[in-house]
Amino acid sequence: MKIIVIGGGLSGLAASVFLSEKGFKVTLIEASPKLGGRAYTLSEPESNLEFDNGQHLLMGCYRSTLRFLKIIGAESEIIFLPLKVPFVRPNYGISYLRAVDEFYPLNLIDAIMNFEAVSWKSRARILALMMKIRNEKNERESNVNVFRWLKDNNQTDEAIENFWQVLCVGALNSDPEKASASIFKNVIKRIFFSGAEGYKFILPRKNLRTMYIDKSKNFIISKGGYVNLSERVLEFRIEGGIINKIVTDNNLYDDFEMVVSALPAHALKKIKFSGTQLKSVPSFEYSPILNVHLILEDNPFTERYYALLGTDYHWLFNHGKYISITASSAEKLIKKNNAELLSELYSNLELFFPIFNRKLVRSSRIIKEKRATFVPAGDRLLNNTGYFTDIKNLFVGGDWTIPELPATIESAVLSAEKVSREIFNISRVSD
Ligand SMILES: Cc1cc2nc3c(=O)[nH]c(=O)nc-3n(C[C@H](O)[C@H](O)[C@H](O)COP(=O)(O)OP(=O)(O)OC[C@H]3O[C@@H](n4cnc5c(N)ncnc54)[C@H](O)[C@@H]3O)c2cc1C
Incomplete structure (x- = not known):
């Protein structure tokens, strides 16, 4: 079965890899001359160095990402680090948030109670809230932001500033006043309460290109697929509820069965849908x-x-x-x-x-x-239903399509895994 994947960022590359592994013939179309989307590597000829566009940090709880990296043979391209985070403040020096590897989850109590960037009182309150998060069910909850929720849960100003704020801004790339408490709690749960590996930091050994970009491309090509760069998808032509033609700025595709969109929401909205309309793709800040x-x-x-x-x-x-x-x-x-x-x-x-x-x-x-x-704000949870189209052969992935997670490597790859599984299941039924 032939599949067109649109977008060569993490979710498009991961979807192409998952599908190629299952024997589908994939053609990946990427608008820019390089792969990687928002997670790419650039070279600096002057210094003879390669930099990532931004330091990308993976976490041990990134299960879909770790499966993806295993398939492309990139396990040796990442380094797992134990939890030992030096927090620096001028005049105070360094305070570590450090967990020993044994005795999970009790080691987390030890880590928090020895976190000297806040007072004993604040440590006790952080710990109490951590325990509450651990025992709570995941909910798809309203518009309460992280700051309000922390205040409602007796967190001191210094606990917010020196602990929660770092987690929120680091994991959600958003201020606590904007980010949804519900998404934040999901993230904390995944990091700290999904097993002893969950909170480990994972860094690319060298850079993103060597970690996943080159290896994904080689994997897709080795399975008989194609990777077409510098080609922008402009239009889907739809007949009888399915896409039967894809128009790009230099080609027209009509020999495929399924289409995966692995685009950001704003890019998907720019594609012309001739014959029908997209359903509810959310607008984000x-x-x-x-x-x-x-x-x-x-x-x-x-x-x-x-x-x-x-x-x-x-x-x-x-x-x-x-x-x-x-x-x-x-x-x-x-x-x-x-x-x-x-x-x-x-x-x-x-x-x-x-x-x-x-x-x-x-x-x-x-x-x-x-x-x-x-920005993973509360209204996103309510508006992002995960149901964007009723076109039968279009599957929508991308980091924004997992309502309970912020924009991360993991949400991009998880979305790819979900889409690939759906396609695999449908293809088995129709065989
Ligand atoms: C500086 C920075 C640091 C980050 N740090 C972290 C981190 O530490 N940890 C973490 O987990 N996450 C981090 N992220 C988030 C993570 O990089 C993204 O969530 C993830 O890369 C999104 O992948 P994606 O495939 O969903 O989308 P994208 O990467 O945006 O990929 C979409 C692709 O579609 C292409 N495209 C767009 N329109 C068209 C079209 N019409 N036709 C064909 N192709 C098209 C684009 O060129 C792009 O390549 C960071 C992001 C940035 C920018």
């Missing part, structure tokens, strides 16, 4: 991420990463020759020009890390992703 890569003459940092408290720059990842600083939910920062940004960032780094001096920086690369992720 998007949240930017800023990444600054600093190539260093000499690297004074000793940890692999740091969480920075009380600043708009949230994480520092240490890659040896260079460091990457990530600012999530970076609406204000991306409006600044590069000189302004760098000067402000250097001042922050010098304040947080007395070992750092701006003279150590040889060169820099700033990447502003304006539509990095959608």
Whole structure:
């Protein structure tokens, strides 16, 4: 059976891999000249380095992603790290959130009770709320935002600022005042209460290209599929409730049975549907991420990463020759020009890390992703039904199609897994 997959980001590549593995003949169509969508690698000829557009952090609870990486043979391209997060505050130094590997889930109590970035009182309240989340059922709940919910659950200001805020901005790329408490709770549950591996950090050993992009492409081609770049899908021609022609900016496809859309919602809405209409594709507010890569003459940092408290720059990842600083939910920062940004960032780094001096920086690369992720606000839960079309041979994936999760690698791959399973089941029935 022939399948067209539209979009060469994580969800399109993963869907193509899952389907190719099951013996379907896949043609993947990607508008841009490169694969990876919002998770890609670019090279910097000057320094002979390759950078990811933003540091991508996977979690041990990313089960679909780990299955996908296994299929393409990328298990050795990732590193699992135990929970040991250095939180840095100027004048206070480093406080670790650290869990030993044994005695799960009791080790989490130990991790929180020894988290010195907040007082004993705040630690006890964080722990109490964690236990509550663990015991609660997942609900598809209304418009309560994370901040309101934390306040309603007796969290102190310092617990919100030095603990919950870091989790919320890091995992949801959204401020607690905007993000849905319900989605946040789902994420916390998956990370901390889905097994002893769930909270482990996973980093690409080298970069996203070597982790999944090249390997996915090779896998699809090795199974007889095609990967067509620089080709934009413009129109679906629909007859009798099915798509029978796909028009792109340089081709017309009519030899296929099924179509997978692995596009962001805004891109799917731009495609012309001749003969019928899309149902309810939600409209999202998007949240930017800023990444600054600093190539260093000499690297004074000793940890692999740091969480920075009380600043708009949230994480520092240490890659040896260079460091990457990530600012999530970076609406204000991306409006600044590069000189302004760098000067402000250097001042922050010098304040947080007395070992750092701006003279150590040889060169820099700033990447502003304006539509990095959608804001997982409460109304999204209510409006995103997961039912976008009644066209029988169109299956819709992408990170926005899993109502209970934020925009992540895992939601993109999980959506691909779901779509592929649906297609597989339908094809078995019709055999
Ligand atoms: C800077 C940054 C940091 C991030 N960090 C993390 C992280 O640490 N952990 C995490 O889990 N997630 C992270 N994310 C989120 C994650 O990258 C995304 O959720 C995921 O990559 C989305 O994949 P997708 O396939 O659903 O969509 P996309 O990656 O947007 O892919 C869609 C593809 O469709 C193509 N396309 C669009 N229109 C057409 C058309 N008409 N015809 C053909 N092709 C078309 C696009 O070019 C694109 O390649 C981050 C995102 C960014 C931007």
